[in-house]
Structures are given as structure tokens and as C-alpha cells.
Amino acid sequence: MKKKQNVVIKGTKEGLTFHLCDACSFEELKRELEERLTENTFLHNDSQPISVKVHSGNRYLSEDQKDEIRNIIGKKRNLVIESFDANVITKAEAKELAAQNEIISVARIVRSGQILAVPGDLLLVGDVNPGGMVMAGGNIFIMGALKGIAHAGVNGNSSAIISASVMKPTQLRINDCITRAPDGGFPENERRGMECAYIDEDNRIVIDRLQVLIQLRPNLTRLEGGF
Amino acid sequence: MGEAIVVTSGKGGVGKTTTTANIGTALALKEKRVCLVDTDIGLRNLDVVMGLENRIIYDLVDVVVGRCKLHQALVKDKRFDNKLYLLPAAQASDKTAVTPEQMKTLIDELKQDFDYVIIDCPAGIEQGFKNAIAGADRALVVTTPEVSAVRDADRIIGILEKEERIAPPRLIINRLRNHLMKTGDMLDIDEITTHLSIDLIGVVVDDDEVIKSTTHGEPIVLNPNSKAAIAYRNIARRILGESVPLQPLEDEQKGVFSKLKKLFAGK
Numbered sequence: 001m002k003k004k005q006n007v008v009i010k011g012t013k014e015g016l017t018f019h020l021c022d023a024c025s026f027e028e029l030k031r032e033l034e035e036r037l038t039e040n041t042f043l044h045n046d047s048q049p050i051s052v053k054v055h056s057g058n059r060y061l062s063e064d065q066k067d068e069i070r071n072i073i074g075k076k077r078n079l080v081i082e083s084f085d086a087n088v089i090t091k092a093e094a095k096e097l098a099a100q101n102e103i104i105s106v107a108r109i110v111r112s113g114q115i116l117a118v119p120g121d122l123l124l125v126g127d128v129n130p131g132g133m134v135m136a137g138g139n140i141f142i143m144g145a146l147k148g149i150a151h152a153g154v155n156g157n158s159s160a161i162i163s164a165s166v167m168k169p170t171q172l173r174i175n176d177c178i179t180r181a182p183d184g185g186f187p188e189n190e191r192r193g194m195e196c197a198y199i200d201e202d203n204r205i206v207i208d209r210l211q212v213l214i215q216l217r218p219n220l221t222r223l224e225g226g227f
Numbered sequence: 228m229g230e231a232i233v234v235t236s237g238k239g240g241v242g243k244t245t246t247t248a249n250i251g252t253a254l255a256l257k258e259k260r261v262c263l264v265d266t267d268i269g270l271r272n273l274d275v276v277m278g279l280e281n282r283i284i285y286d287l288v289d290v291v292v293g294r295c296k297l298h299q300a301l302v303k304d305k306r307f308d309n310k311l312y313l314l315p316a317a318q319a320s321d322k323t324a325v326t327p328e329q330m331k332t333l334i335d336e337l338k339q340d341f342d343y344v345i346i347d348c349p350a351g352i353e354q355g356f357k358n359a360i361a362g363a364d365r366a367l368v369v370t371t372p373e374v375s376a377v378r379d380a381d382r383i384i385g386i387l388e389k390e391e392r393i394a395p396p397r398l399i400i401n402r403l404r405n406h407l408m409k410t411g412d413m414l415d416i417d418e419i420t421t422h423l424s425i426d427l428i429g430v431v432v433d434d435d436e437v438i439k440s441t442t443h444g445e446p447i448v449l450n451p452n453s454k455a456a457i458a459y460r461n462i463a464r465r466i467l468g469e470s471v472p473l474q475p476l477e478d479e480q481k482g483v484f485s486k487l488k489k490l491f492a493g494k
Contacts, residue, residue: 109424111385112378129381129422 006032015051015082018073022059033072051082060088100137100155110134110148117154130170136160139220149173150197158203161217163196163210172197172205179205229260231334231344232466233363235387237379239350241371242401245437245447246459247347248276250367252446253463255304255311259342262301262312264334266359267349268324271316278444279304279313288317291329297336306449312341322354327361334362343466352386360387366396367428372403372414381423397428399462404433405476429462430473431455 006021006029020029052073061069066084073079089097099119106124110116112131116124121138128134132148138160140152145166151173153160158175171180177199194210198217213220234247244267251263265273268288274280285300297314304311314337317324337344348359360366366387370380380398387396400419407413420427434455440447448456448463454474461471 109385111388112382114385127424131378131381132385 007036009036015053016079017053017055020054020056020059022057026059026065030068030072033069037072037076049078049080052079053082054084056084056086058087060086060090109144112148128164128169139163158199159217159219161196161198161213161220163194163213165194167192167195167197167207172207174199174205177203177205229338229340229342229344230365231338231346231363232365232367233346233348233360233393234367234369235348235356235359235383236369236376237350237352237383238370238376241369241376242431243350243369244273244276244347245441246367246369246399246401246431247273247345248446249448249456249459250463250466251311251343251345252307253448253460254343254345254466255307256448256460257463257467258310259467260310260340261343261345262314262337262341264314264337264344264346265316266325266330266346266355268316268355268358269318269321270349271318273347274302274313274315275444276441277304277313277446279315280444283315286315286317287333288320288324290314291325291333297333322349322358325358327357330358331362338362352382356383356386360390360393363393365394367399368396368423368425369399369401370419370423371401372408372416372419374414377414377419377422384423384425395425397426398423399428400430402433403430403476427473428465429458430476431458431462432476 004021006024008019010017010019018033020033054069054073061084070081073081096119102120103123104118104120106116106122107126109126110124110128110132112129115133115135116122117135119137122134122136122140124134124140124142124144127144128142128146128148128150130147133151134140134142134148135151135154137155138153138157140150140160140162142150142162142164144164146162146164146169148169149171150162150164150169152162153175156175158177160174162172162174168186169181171178174197195207196210196213197205197207198213200206234243234250236243247263251261255261263273263277264287265271266287267273274283279302282302285295287300289295290297290300301312301314303309304313334344334346346359346363349355368380368383368387370376384396387393398420400416403416404413408415416427416430432454434447434453436450436453437447437455440450447453448459450456457474461474464471
């Protein structure tokens, strides 16, 4: 009877995918991985690099274990690990992921010297005064006046947006883009309604009517199925 | 059991000490037993404004370290027949001579004896400020209609709001200059109150009489003809829970007056 293989190597258009069995022990897995790499002669040809994806099924690989696998596969000079994938994540990672997708609502005034930071989207019922700062991993929605600093998409999300009923910020930051208030302040008594800021195609922050987001950022809608 | 009110501002020179002296005096005129506490250790001046400098024997630090009893350090203001006392700050030490815990014990002790303990806070947000707010139940934030003072007031309000013991702070706008506000060259009352979004408890106009009375060591509230005096007396009445409309800044200015009235009624 043929023994079930713990390491299955499949070739795809993009390169190779290593499917690692999640039922055997990690030691067994390492041993078999090494065996498979030495016996497969087609892998000895080190003319051109082949990208490798590692899929560990229902096995959670710690960073140390990933390093070990990286070392084993790295012995073949033409194999380059592109990514690790698995069906499982830790609870901490799951919580972080959930937090990043959450809209957190806060009712208060962010005053000078105060910093309000959330991992996901921020819905602020109140103002941000000059000298105050709000930060969010996702979008920022301010129901009151934004007169301080708002930083959306802090973890590298450049499609994040900032919106406020009164948009008079000292500075706007989205991902790593920064823009500041015009010298001499904002024009007085110009009633413009709710506005939003986003990064346009030229990688600059622009301020526009809130309604343009419907076209520009359709994924702001999270309602499934429509209405 | 009395109440401790801290007068603070963040920025220096906006009139904390003058406000403390005048509100304390106004409350004493209302037959309340009042103790003024100067927490600006190292830079004391409430005693000078009150004209009591020459009677100081012991000070706040002496009480805290146990060199004297509390009642020995209290300076009685003879003008007010047992109603008004001052606990002066030490001049030879600095802010670190006292801890917030010691300060709280001291203020709690004073609250047993007095109806109101008014605490004059030093400028800044460091140790001196922490000491000053440690024993307070209420806070009055003083600002002038200048962007720098309003910015610092905002910071102070943020810190005060985090202190759960202290009731939501109330705002005093000091040194208002009506002609500049009218021309729009100075922040107006509306702008300041919407920006800081806390209750306004009083507006004091800029008045030369205040400087004159300070020079003579006599609080301006004792002069009932001055606009600033009326404003301070009104603030004292509002502290006592009376509902007093804001004074007109200028009699012919109907527009501003009604605006103010509306603003105050809205609170």
C-alpha cells in the first residue's frame, strides 16, 4: 500500500505550491520535506529561480517553524519562498482582524494634546480641536468639526478616507501622505456641507464633497444584497 | 462640609490670581466662609493681590511638613470679619515640596471649616497643576480672548475632564475688549464657547480699575462701580447656584446682549 505523502508538491503557472500535511508531527514533516527536495532531481537545476508558496493546511506555523522551513527550502538556491498560507490563525490575529474591520464610535471632544487612536474605522461624535489628533487603521468619520489632525489608514491603507461636517484641519494624513491647511487659514463663512478627503490617482490628498465617495470608494458600503 | 474650587488656565498671565482673589472676596461678601489657597509655590502672589503679604508667618509648605498647625498658617483678612482667610504659598521652596496626596489631605481639612476653598493654580500642567487640582471638587477655567490662551484652556479642560472627582469645568472669559471683538480682531464669546464647548460662568471685561486695585492690594469687587467688579460678583452668585443673566458689555449694544443672553440661557 502506498504511504500517504506528507509533502505534496504541485506545479502551477506561478511556480510551485508545497502542501504540507497537518496530521503528522513537525519533525516528520521536516524530514520528509528534505527527502522530497533531494529526490526530486528537476529541482537541482538552478538556472532560474522558482517561486514557492507554502500551504500548511490546518497546521498553525509559528515564526520559528516558518524559519526552519525557510532554511530547508532555501538550501535549494533556485527556490524562493513567496508566501506562507494556512487555514488557521491564532485568536490574537483573529481579534486584530476583527478590530480592523470594526467601526468604533466615540462621543467626546478630542482636545489639544489628546490622541485618539483606533485599529479600525472611527466614528467620532464631537469635534477635534486644534492640537488634538485622531488616528485610525481605516476610515475616519467626524460628525462635528475637524480642526486638529486626522490620520486615516495608519497601517498602510491608502484607500482610507477622512470625512467631517466641518473640514478645517491643521493637517490631514492618509497612509503616508500628508497635507496641511492653507497658509492664512480657511476662507471664512464658506458653508460647504460635509466634506471628505481621499488620496487621488496622483497620490495627493484632495478634499471634495462627501458624495463623490459613492463613486470613488464603493467598498465603503458593507450592506450585503443592496436595498 | 464645604466645596473646593480650583481656578486654572494653563497659560500664565490670563488672570487666575486676580480671579481667585475677586471670586473669593465676592463669596465672603455674600456671608460665606472662604479660604483662598495659593498653590503657586515659589512664585506666590495671591497674598500681594489681597494686600496681606505683611501678615504671613507660616505657609502651605510649613503646614504640610508639620512645622505648624493649619490654623496658625491661615491669614485672616480683617476687612471681612472672620469670613475670608488666605493660606499663602511658600516662597523659598518649589512645587515638588508638596505631593498631590498631601495637598488633597490639606484641602479636605480646610473643607471641614470653610464653605468654599478657592485654589489658585500655577500656570502649566506639571506638578504644581497636579497639586492644585488634587483636592478640587469643581474647576473654573480662565481664558482671555486670544488664540494662545484658548488653546491652552482646551488642553487644561481635556485633562480636567479625565479627573472623575472633578465636576465638568466651567469657563470664565477674562479681559474681553469689546471694541476689538466687534471689529472681529479678537475671538468673540461665541467662538470661544463653541470651540471649548463647556459651560460659560462669566465674562469679565478688560478694566483699568482692576490693575489699579491690584496695585493697592484691594480686590476690585469691593468697588461696586466697576464693570469687572459686577462681573466677579455675578460669577460668585452663579457659583452659589443663582441664575444671573450675563451683563451687557455695552448698553447700546442690543445685538450682542441678546446674543449673550441667549447663549447663557441655553446652558
